[in-house]
Amino acid sequence: MTDTPEQADFRASVRLFVQREIAPHLNAWEEAGSFPRDLYKKASALGLLQLGYPEALGGTLCSWEWRLIATQEIANAGSGGLMASLFSHNIGLPPVVAHGSAELQQRVVPPVLAGDQIAALAITEPGGGSDVARLHTTARLEGNHYVIDGEKTFITSGLRADWITVAVRTGNPGAAGISLIVVPGNSPGLTRTPLQKMGWWCSDTAQLHFDSVRVPLANRVGNENSGFRFIMNNFNGERLLMSAGAVSFAQLCLDEATEWAHQRKTFGQSLVEHQAIRHRLMDMRTQLIASRALLHDVAARFEAAPQDPHTVADLCLLKNHATSTMQHCADHAVHILGGMGYMRGTKSERIYREVKVMQIGGGATEIMKELAWRQLGAGAP
Ligand SMILES: Cc1cc2nc3c(=O)[nH]c(=O)nc-3n(C[C@H](O)[C@H](O)[C@H](O)COP(=O)(O)OP(=O)(O)OC[C@H]3O[C@@H](n4cnc5c(N)ncnc54)[C@H](O)[C@@H]3O)c2cc1C
Incomplete structure (x- = not known):
């Protein structure tokens, strides 16, 4: 596929960003096991975090081609870990944008796209990740809050995320009993533990423990039990x-x-x-x-x-x-x-x-x- 002139300009600007802001530091970040948080802000300044999101939420609507260009050029830095953490919002936010209430979207999405906050997605549990329909973490409704208990593991941006889109069981066993709830990273009762890995060293990967974590009902994404x-x-x-x-x-x-x-x-x-x-x-x-x-x-x-x-x-x-x-x-x-x-x-x-x-x-x-x-x-x- 050949870039349009606008895409070629964009590609060149991302390439320059990688050369200036990432490549000189990457080996040190990998050895240190993380990269500075201000890289999100710098990536946002270039428009990288906003690609594919509605303008009303601070994004830039565009085709997948543009997102592929951004991914390819950031990948050229040579670190999957950097890419996974820098772009973890691309797995945490889309369900919120597609199905969350307007109020939830406004609370969560703009600060993440601006690079001020970080979003993550938590599906996998210690008991298994492939068989999503069998997940065990529960959320029970108490008045205007859900109370979440359980465990998630291998979560990218798990330590640093300000917002974590969490898959929970709100209903019967199986796929029809699962909901998504956006949990603030600083919620009381949420414990986050870093994990050490074979690769993706500069990526933040964490185990999350939910001990009666209370989250407003308004943080549920879409209807109850439609999360699968x-x-x-x-x-x-x-x-x-x-x-x-x-x-x-x-x-x-x-x-x-x-x-x-x-x-x-x-x-x-x-x-x-x-x-x-x-x-x-x-x-x-x-x-x-x-x-x-x-x-x-x-x-x-x-x-x-x-x-x-x-x-x-x-x-x-x-x-x-x-x-x-x-x-x-x-x-x-x-x-x-x-x-x-x-x-x-x-x-x-x-x-x-x-x-x-x-x-x-x-x-x-x-x-x-x-x-x-x-x-x-x-x-x-
Ligand atoms: C660095 C890292 C970052 C991650 N980031 C996230 C994240 O941000 N959010 C998140 O939710 N998860 C994340 N994950 C989890 C990842 O999605 C899961 O590891 C993956 O889905 C597999 O789940 P599992 O590890 O529990 O393996 P299991 O489900 O236990 O499966 C183990 C292996 O068995 C095989 N297998 C499983 N089922 C079958 C079958 N039916 N037939 C044949 N073979 C089968 C597969 O080879 C599989 O790899 C991350 C993982 C890693 C390592």
Whole structure:
């Protein structure tokens, strides 16, 4: 897909932002396990946080193409963790914007898009994340408040979030008993504990414990017990953006490996003069161009008909394809870089550690295949 002149300008401005505000500090942020909170404000000043949100809430309505550009360029910094935390509002806010009351939207959305506050989404529980319909955290109504008890885990921006869109059980067992409630991060009874991870080091990931946390009834998103559908729809956008990130990370690995293969010499030749190395690079490119083509195809169809079952199915399969390409490229890049690929500081080393979360988070590979199969209708792939 070719950028329009306006999109090309936007892409250039995000690229400059990455070069100036992120790249020089990224290794230090990764080692420190977080990035400064003022990066949200800076990202908002450039218009990055607002993409896709209604203007009445401080956003900028735009097509998915623009959001893909922002994701691709931020991904070019080479840290999935930075991307996940900086853009955690893109999973926390959409249900509020789509189904929350006007009053709730006004309270929550503008300060987040302005970069003054942070939003997160909490679905996964220690007892399981894939089987959302079986979640255990409860919210019982007491007068004008819900009282929430339970536990959430692996929550991106969980420690810092000012607003957490939490999936809770308000009704019977199963998908029909789930609601979404927006919980203020400073609520009494909410305990947040940081988690240590294989990758995504600069991302804030937390365990959340809810001990009789009281939240106003007005913070419920949409009707009671209709949260499951909101959650499923929300996953689609997340999966598209994750796929865009995965393709960019794969490209970074190919770029780094190619550059290294030109400069590194073994047996009197540069690596790239060895056929086996060239073939690895071409295998990487083969997967990459296929994933990129699928990404743009699915993105265009998602733009036109977001609920179309074939599109939703292919979105799930795209996530698998793109993250498998990322895995393939990270593996080959680290191999081509040799010992250097095992050292901290190369992009390939970090991306290699970040592959697994891309294949598990937002729906694990197996779940993507199951969902795709169900969307297509059994027997009709
Ligand atoms: C760094 C990080 C950040 C995250 N951020 C968030 C967040 O912000 N908000 C949030 O709610 N969650 C978040 N998650 C959680 C993530 O979405 C879940 O880890 C994911 O959905 C899988 O759930 P689980 O870990 O409980 O694995 P489980 O559901 O226990 O599944 C374990 C594995 O079993 C396999 N599996 C499961 N079911 C089936 C099946 N039916 N058939 C075959 N195989 C199956 C899959 O390979 C799966 O990976 C994050 C996770 C990580 C690691």
